[in-house]
Amino acid sequence: MxxxxxxxxxxxxxxxxxxxxxxxxxxxxxxxxxxxxxxxxxxxxxxxxxxxxxxxxxxxxxxxxxxxxxxxxxxxxxxxxxxxxxxxxxxxxxxxxxxxxxxxxxTLVTDANGLSYADYVLQHHQDELLKAWPLVHEAVLDPSVEPFARANGEPAYSYYGKKPEMNVLMLRAMSGLSVPFMRAVLDSGYDGFAGVERLVDVGGSAGDCLRMIMGKHPNVTEGINFDLPEVVAKAPSIPGEILMSSRSDRHFPV
Ligand SMILES: C[S@@+](CC[C@H](N)C(=O)[O-])C[C@H]1O[C@@H](n2cnc3c(N)ncnc32)[C@H](O)[C@@H]1O
Structure with missing residues (x-):
């Protein structure tokens, strides 16, 4: 020593x-x-x-x-x-x-659209998520149940779906996070959407990314927001978009 x-x-x-x-x-x-x-x-x-x-x-x-x-x-x-x-x-x-x-x-200041990264901070510090952290070591000993489910009785997204306030906070957190990122992508001159007509956003949450991409690229005439039924139900509609909910019971990591 x-x-x-x-x-x-x-x-x-x-x-x-x-x-x-x-x-x-x-x-x-x-x-x-x-x-x-x-x-x-x-x-x-x-x-x-x-x-x-x-x-x-x-x-x-x-x-x-x-x-x-x-x-x-x-x-x-x-x-x-x-x-x-x-x-x-x-x-x-x-x-x-x-x-x-x-x-x-x-990044935590509320912008003209009522968005910021503040909701992302709040979303990550809800009681239900905090209860999962002391159980992380259990995921090593027995990975069959994820820490969130061990702490709260079911996986995170199905739990959020039953708690309207968590569902809405998740939507706001994702919008606050994704809108500035997508604005930066679109303003950077990225050309990956050229020639695309149908675009599927898997786990598209409130549909912000689809809305922004379709606003900038008129060639994208059909956007599909593939997300959970309770999330799609709360997402604002976008002209030209098909809101499609997942019927899968399997909660895949997105
Ligand atoms: C981290 S968020 C992604 C946010 C979004 N891409 C954005 O840019 O704002 C993950 C998304 O996956 C969705 N999700 C989780 N499990 C899903 C499933 N089985 N089928 C479809 N969507 C699912 C959640 O509801 C959530 O909106």
Whole structure:
């Protein structure tokens, strides 16, 4: 064993402490999203550095209780996420700390269509998903039941289908994720859709990708959103699209 006082061993101990406490990072992110901190700082595009007290005042002004709260606890969350590049910390003259959004943080700001990556964060931190994580080791010992099903009694997508609020959050999370990606693909000059007349999106969720592709490429005259019946039922209709639901009981990874 190496010398316990060596820099290498000290770094190793610090690293394992960091890993053991890593859950504090996504849970702080989840807390910031739940509190709508990114929208509070963004304030319609200003992104001016605000202190924890100022952010709390904005959050409180749009909630039923306009006072109270603990800016110190909010500052702990902000500092944690600043160290992971979500917020930028500004030390102002008096020693006060203020926070603005980095490019990473801006992905959490609600856009003109009501979309952002915030729903993706929320979707991944629902109680049902969190209950599955401590069971990951069981997937090694007995892979016949996936951790989500072990924790919740059935596989994720059939479970979502029975819980309207989870189904809708999943749709919103996927839209928030896919719309900016597809916009980037289409704006990049990608020509893979040239000459395509019928396009099937397997697991197309709300149909955003189909809608955007068909809007840009009139040659695609028939789009088929192949997804689960409860998902297709909630998806907005698109002219020229055939909404097709899966009748498969088998839940394949998409
Ligand atoms: C990760 S999401 C994909 C989101 C979508 N491609 C987008 O860009 O927004 C996976 C999708 O697969 C769908 N899915 C899961 N199991 C399915 C099945 N057996 N048949 C059809 N769709 C399924 C889910 O309902 C969900 O919409």
């Amino acid at each position: 190496a010398d316990e006082t060596s820099d290498r061993r000290n770094q190793a101990r610090i690293k394992i402490l960091e890993l053991a406490n890593m859950i504090s990072v996504p849970m702080s992110l989840n807390a910031a999203v739940r509190l709508k901190v990114p929208d509070a700082i963004w304030a319609g595009g200003s992104n001016s550095p605000l202190s924890a007290s100022q952010i709390l005042a904005v959050i409180r002004s749009s909630s039923s209780s306009s006072s109270g709260g603990d800016p110190e606890n909010l500052q702990r969350i902000l500092r944690m996420l600043a160290s992971y590049g979500v917020f930028e910390e500004h030390l102002v003259g008096s020693g006060e700390r203020k926070y603005s959004l980095t490019d990473v943080g801006k």
